[in-house]
Amino acid sequence: MGALLKLIDAVLFVFFMVIALAAPLIDAQTCLPLSLFPDLLLDLKNWYAREYGDYLVAEKPDFFVGIVWLELFFQWPLALLNLYAILARKPWFNTTCLIYGASCLTSMVTILSELMGSHKASDKLLMMYFPFLGFGVLAILRGLMPHSGRTTSTIGKRPLLGRKKRV
Numbered sequence: 001m002g003a004l005l006k007l008i009d010a011v012l013f014v015f016f017m018v019i020a021l022a023a024p025l026i027d028a029q030t031c032l033p034l035s036l037f038p039d040l041l042l043d044l045k046n047w048y049a050r051e052y053g054d055y056l057v058a059e060k061p062d063f064f065v066g067i068v069w070l071e072l073f074f075q076w077p078l079a080l081l082n083l084y085a086i087l088a089r090k091p092w093f094n095t096t097c098l099i100y101g102a103s104c105l106t107s108m109v110t111i112l113s114e115l116m117g118s119h120k121a122s123d124k125l126l127m128m129y130f131p132f133l134g135f136g137v138l139a140i141l142r143g144l145m146p147h148s149g150r151t152t153s154t155i156g157k158r159p160l161l162g163r164k165k166r167v
Helices: 002-026 039-052 055-060 062-088 093-118 123-144
Strands: none
Touching: 002 039, 002 062, 002 123, 039 055, 039 123, 062 093, 093 123
């Protein structure tokens, strides 16, 4: 089980690293003034919207802007915490991973429902979003698994020596 947890943690680490970079540099362009971003990042996002036909990124419907705000203020900090938790083997990783996974899964179900229901999305575009749905599920499952790191916490533990016998 330890090898499986390490593999899952490695996959999630890469995913959280992508989120840690993409959320403030790319996704934030959806709801923040474009003057805050260099031309290179603006061109990258415009290329993506054209190449994949991502009408949500191009048209910025209100629900999508709301999901991006959720990503920036809730999911992005959790992704950063999860990166730290994986590297430092923190025991609270399961909790933050579970919370992130539930939020990510909810966002992806909303976005994919719109994409599939509108019949505007190409298969190429759907294949860009479906992996994020999978990562949300993986984060939830990882949050439900036992913690793989060893802790040296002594909270709630009494020393064996020095106990007095009750008479």
